[in-house]
Amino acid sequence: VLTQSPATLSLSPGEGASLSCRASQRVSRYLAWYQQKPGQAPRLLIFDSSKRATGIPARFSGSGSGTDFTLTISSLEPEDFAIYYCQQRSNWPPEYSFGQGTKLEIK
């Protein structure tokens, strides 16, 4: 089980954001982060805990290992206000799961 916190984060453009994803059991490095905007499909941001996907700005970074992972946005742009999900895969059976999401809203 992946637990994300906070459920909602209210910040202003230009501020930094830190989103948490905690696993109930130690997970492999295969943790990913996705961004979803209203009416759109999720978009991959970070994979393998800390690697940025193609085309993702450098202000997005991922860190963590074991059971605690963090998505950091260094300086929020207006287009960053969205919902963010973490995702992992269990070793066996190979089942995938998502956190419940963190909504990043404009303050």
Next chain:
Amino acid sequence: QVQLVESGGGAVQAGRSLRLSCAASGFSFSSSDMHWVRQPPGKGLEWVAVISFDGSNKYYADSVKGRFTSFRDNSENTLHLQMDSLRTDDTGVYYCAKESGSHFLDYWGRGTLVTVSS
């Protein structure tokens, strides 16, 4: 470029069946594991199923096990999800997604809406 286009969604009564399809292009479909992920209205993402590149291995979320079947036609670059014994809590947008080599989903379709009524 990679494209995933879902189809087959619609309104159906509980207990009935529906088959979703996902047309893939722009990548080696026959080399890629593929997933279904759903999202109930106003809620978060829920993983549904994964099928291996050759269709030989399939895994499902407990919530759909025994009711949903994923299969693929690599000659047609198409993924399918057969949904039987539908329930009202199966309502949501269903996305197909391509898996990368490291168990994350690097490309997603735009989704197709399934509405199950009682």
